[in-house]
Structure formats: C-alpha cells, structure tokens
Amino acid sequence: MNGTLVVAEHLRGELRDVTRELVTAAQELGDRVAVAVIAKDPGRFDVNLRGVDEIINVGVEQEEFENDVYQRTLEELIADRQPRAVMLGFTVNSMGYGPAVAAKLRLGFASDVHGLAREDEALVATRSFYGGKVDCELEFPAGRPVLLLIRPTVFAPAADGGSATTTEATVELSASRARHVRFEEAAAGDVDITTADFLLSVGRGIGDKEAIPQFEQLADKLGAVLSVSRPLVDAGWMPNARQVGQSGKTVKPKVYLALGISGAVQHLAGMKSSGTIIAVNTDPEAAIFKVAHFGAVADLFDVADELEKLS
Numbered sequence: 470m471n472g473t474l475v476v477a478e479h480l481r482g483e484l485r486d487v488t489r490e491l492v493t494a495a496q497e498l499g500d501r502v503a504v505a506v507i508a509k510d511p512g513r514f515d516v517n518l519r520g521v522d523e524i525i526n527v528g529v530e531q532e533e534f535e536n537d538v539y540q541r542t543l544e545e546l547i548a549d550r551q552p553r554a555v556m557l558g559f560t561v562n563s564m565g566y567g568p569a570v571a572a573k574l575r576l577g578f579a580s581d582v583h584g585l586a587r588e589d590e591a592l593v594a595t596r597s598f599y600g601g602k603v604d605c606e607l608e609f610p611a612g613r614p615v616l617l618l619i620r621p622t623v624f625a626p627a628a629d630g631g632s633a634t635t636t637e638a639t640v641e642l643s644a645s646r647a648r649h650v651r652f653e654e655a656a657a658g659d660v661d662i663t664t665a666d667f668l669l670s671v672g673r674g675i676g677d678k679e680a681i682p683q684f685e686q687l688a689d690k691l692g693a694v695l696s697v698s699r700p701l702v703d704a705g706w707m708p709n710a711r712q713v714g715q716s717g718k719t720v721k722p723k724v725y726l727a728l729g730i731s732g733a734v735q736h737l738a739g740m741k742s743s744g745t746i747i748a749v750n751t752d753p754e755a756a757i758f759k760v761a762h763f764g765a766v767a768d769l770f771d772v773a774d775e776l777e778k779l780s
C-alpha cells in the first residue's frame with residue numbers, strides 16, 4: 470500500500486475549490502499524493518498544485534459527474550494502486566459514491582473529517598458528532614486502507630505551481646445508468662443575501678412557519694435582510710436564495726444576527742467570516758457560540774420583542 474489518492478471535483482468546466490483543499494489535507498499524512506481527474510477531457514483541469522506528485526488523467530465519455538462512473542473508476546484505481554488513503558470531499562457528489570466504494574472494498578471509512586494526523590503508523594481522523602458539540606478521533610490501524618470524506622473549507626487551498634508527473638489511465642466502464650442532461654438555473658431570488666451588510670438570520674428555533682412574517686417585519690425595521698438556515702428552506706418556509714451555508718450562500722455581512730440557529734458545521738461554513746456575529750440561543754452549549762463575538766442565552770422571541778421596541 471502506498472500514497473494518498475485524491476479525487477478531483479469539477480463542475481461545468483471549473484475545478485471546484487474542494488480539490489485544492491483535499492491536496493492540502495492529503496499532505497498531512499506525509500505520503501506521496503496522487504490526484505485523479507475523471508472527465509471527458511481531464512487535461513483541461515489544472516491540478517498541478519503544490520504538494521501533488523502525480524496527476525492521473527482518466528478519460529471518460531461523461532463531461533459532468535455521474536455517480537456510477539466515479540464509483541467504478543475509483544474502484545479500479547484503488548485495485549490498481551492500493552493507496553493507503555483515499556480522500557474525497559464531503560460533498561453531495563462524493564457522498565453518493567464514496568461510502569459505496571468503502572463498503573464494497575471493505576475500506577476503513579469516515580465522513581465529515583476536519584482533522585488528520587499520523588500517530589506512529591496509525592491514521593487518526595477527527596470528525597464531529599451531536600451538531601458539532603463533540604469531536605471524536607477515529608484511529609485506523611496501519612495495514613488497512615481508508616477512505617475519508619473531508620469537510621470543505623477546513624483545509625487551506627493548495628497553491629498553484631506544482632511539479633507533478635502526469636499519467637493516463639483507462640477504465641472499462643459499462644454503459645452509465647445515468648446521464649447528465651442539462652443544468653437548470655435556480656430561479657432568481659428576490660434578494661441577494663450575499664451583498665447585505667446586516668443579516669438577520671433565523672433557524673429552526675423559530676418553531677413555526679407562522680413566525681416568519683414577524684421576522685420579515687423585524688428585519689425591515691432594523692434595516693437588515695432576512696436569511697435562514699437550511700431546515701426552513703427544506704420545509705418550504707423560505708426560498709432557497711435566502712439559505713446561508715455549505716449548500717446555500719456564503720455570506721460575509723458586517724453584522725450577522727443569528728436567532729435560534731444551533732451552528733451546525735454546514736451553516737458555519739457559510740457565515741463564519743462575518744464581521745460581527747451575534748447569536749441568541751436558549752442552549753448555552755450551542756455550537757454557534759463558538760464563532761459568535763457576542764452571545765445571549767435567551768429566548769429569541771424575547772430578544773425579538775426588545776429589538777422591536779428599539780427600532
């Protein structure tokens with residue numbers, strides 16, 4: 470077994486940022502790093518990043534990501550190269566096929582990994598549980614390959630200017646069971662939350678759809694724009710364009726006032742760089758307080774009533 474194998478992610482002809490982050494994460498293990506690019510024209514993606522020893526270009530028919538194509542290709546690459554570790558992004562794409570590859574090939578597995586270390590010969594991966602309140606270290610003994618899904622935005626992106634060698638690989642693929650047809654643009658949102666200076670952001674703590682108008686009015690009065698955590702979008706209470714987080718928008722307002730948001734990593738990924746973060750939550754252990762500059766352990770409705778009086 471040798472080296473770390475990274476699978477690059479790309480979308481509509483652009484390399485996704487997570488690929489650079491995976492290269493940095495891979496270097497934590499101190500082994501040789503190979504990056505596989507699976508695409509119709511893999512050579513068009515510049516993955517000659519610092520820290521990459523080898524680029525493996527795998528030419529396939531499909532221009533865009535297809536679950537079964539990536540699964541089959543990764544299985545072949547692992548069988549051929551016997552890497553010590555395989556790293557994929559903890560992304561919608563990789564979640565579709567990574568766990569299946571790990572289960573099929575009986576690899577060690579961890580998802581949402583945000584820390585890596587080598588202890589003696591063992592690989593130690595850190596991930597969180599209970600909404601980010603507890604970190605856990607998983608130790609994978611030497612001699613057993615491991616597949617890790619790495620949390621985006623944690624590792625710094627690897628810089629350009631590597632000196633990797635390039636090899637070509639071919640994989641026998643049966644006809645893909647899925648075909649990417651086209652991209653549908655999301656309907657234009659009513660507001661662009663990424664340009665607001667002041668976001669009033671509400672989460673599941675508001676309890677009910679009926680509460681939304683109260684916070685729309687409060688946002689208006691405060692001169693803020695209303696944004697939300699994902700459960701409110703999933704429930705159909707607010708449009709997608711208002712969602713902050715990993716699968717929503719990344720925002721950086723001067724002020725981010727979070728009411729009833731627990732601070733799950735996927736939410737923090739979209740707002741942790743805000744200028745001043747103020748959090749209100751009844752749970753003193755809520756993870757949002759770890760990134761908040763100011764916090765109140767209080768009922769959000771009481772705070773909303775007080776803000777209403779001020780404005």
Ligand SMILES: Cc1cc2nc3c(=O)[nH]c(=O)nc-3n(C[C@H](O)[C@H](O)[C@H](O)COP(=O)(O)OP(=O)(O)OC[C@H]3O[C@@H](n4cnc5c(N)ncnc54)[C@H](O)[C@@H]3O)c2cc1C
Nearest residue numbers: 672673674698699714715716717729730731733735751769
């Ligand atoms: C692949 C993936 C992508 C994701 N992408 C995103 C994303 O882009 N954005 C996102 O937000 N999430 C995302 N999630 C979901 C994320 O993991 C969390 O489930 C979500 O952020 C939780 O939203 P929340 O904090 O509003 O709800 P909860 O976690 O349920 O938290 C509600 C909080 O409100 C508090 N509360 C309850 N009542 C009150 C009250 N009266 N006063 C004050 N506080 C109160 C509670 O103590 C609790 O902390 C994603 C998940 C996955 C797996």
